[in-house]
Amino acid sequence: xxxxxxxxxxxxxxxxxxxxxxxxxxxxxxxxxxxxxxxxxxxxxxxxxxxxxxxxxxxxxxxxxxxxxxxxxxxxxxxxxxxxxxxxxxxxxxxxxxxxxxxxxxxxxxxxxxxxxxxxxxxxxxxxxxxxxxxxxxxxxxxxxxxxxxxxxxxxxxxxxxxxxxxxxxxxxxxxxxxxxxxxxxxxxxxxxxxxxxxxxxxxxxxxxxxxxxxxxxxxxxxxxxxxxxxxxxxx
Numbered sequence: 001x002x003x004x005x006x007x008x009x010x011x012x013x014x015x016x017x018x019x020x021x022x023x024x025x026x027x028x029x030x031x032x033x034x035x036x037x038x039x040x041x042x043x044x045x046x047x048x049x050x051x052x053x054x055x056x057x058x059x060x061x062x063x064x065x066x067x068x069x070x071x072x073x074x075x076x077x078x079x080x081x082x083x084x085x086x087x088x089x090x091x092x093x094x095x096x097x098x099x100x101x102x103x104x105x106x107x108x109x110x111x112x113x114x115x116x117x118x119x120x121x122x123x124x125x126x127x128x129x130x131x132x133x134x135x136x137x138x139x140x141x142x143x144x145x146x147x148x149x150x151x152x153x154x155x156x157x158x159x160x161x162x163x164x165x166x167x168x169x170x171x172x173x174x175x176x177x178x179x180x181x182x183x184x185x186x187x188x189x190x191x192x193x194x195x196x197x198x199x200x201x202x203x204x205x206x207x208x209x210x211x212x213x214x215x216x217x218x219x220x221x222x223x224x225x226x227x228x229x230x231x232x233x234x235x236x
Contacts, residue, residue: 004041005067011039013057027056047090095148102144109138113169122173122182131185135165170202177206181218196235209235 014024014035021039022032028049037043045053054064062070065082112134120127142161146154169186176182189200195213199206200223207219219235 002067003044006044006064007039007041009064009067010035010053010057013059014039017057019056024056028052044089047093098144098147102141105141105144106138107141109134109136109141112137113165117169117172117185122176122185128185131169132166135162135169138165174204177218177220181216183208207235 014021020032021035025032025035028035028045030049038045050061050064054061057064060070062079062082065085066078070078113131114134116127116130116134120130139158139162143154143158146157149157173185177184183197184199184201184206187199187201187206189198191198191200195209195211197208197211199208203223205221205223207221208216209219210216217235
């Protein structure tokens with residue numbers, strides 16, 4: 001589909017009808033700038049406008065898609081070619097729309113996760129809940145980019161992205177625990193004792209000794225077995 005050729009043909013037919021860009025635009029319910037973009041070959045009319053545009057310019061859909069008046073001998077050949085081009089054009093429009101929506105969802109999901117980490121205190125479970133929610137929203141966006149892949153490949157790509165996203169959140173959480181001594185957001189188990197809180201995460205454990213006191217300390221260690229009745233032993 002030659003956009004530039006079709007654009008010149010639209011301009012030529014419009015002028016033969018003694019119509020201005022503004023007049024044609026008003027009839028079709030678009031702006032004169034939009035019509036100008038069609039005629040300059042910058043973009044194509046929306047599919048819903050193909051039929052009314054052809055009607056106003058007194059041309060067939062086959063003429064429009066060819067960018068010229070089609071004679072009777074070439075009509076069938078051009079028609080078949082234009083049907084294929086229209087299908088390709090439609091598929092491309094759908095794909096571009098899916099990619100745009102996908103990009104918005106990915107960006108929105110990432111922003112939700114970042115905002116959750118920044119706003120909610122580490123002790124609040126809402127931070128981890130909204131972070132995972134953001135990861136899911138972002139995953140939905142990624143799935144729009146992988147629609148053309150086979151089912152197994154698509155499943156692998158989407159699953160890999162989700163795992164990467166979650167691991168990134170855990171890594172950011174770990175950096176916060178190490179650098180600013182905050183409680184881990186993604187702890188599986190939280191056990192409280194007298195002036196002690198024990199956090200059990202997937203990859204490591206954190207012991208918070210002398211909670212809310214001046215000499216409060218955080219100890220990060222490898223996953224260990226613990227006795228909920230004697231967790232204070234880790235602070236000695």
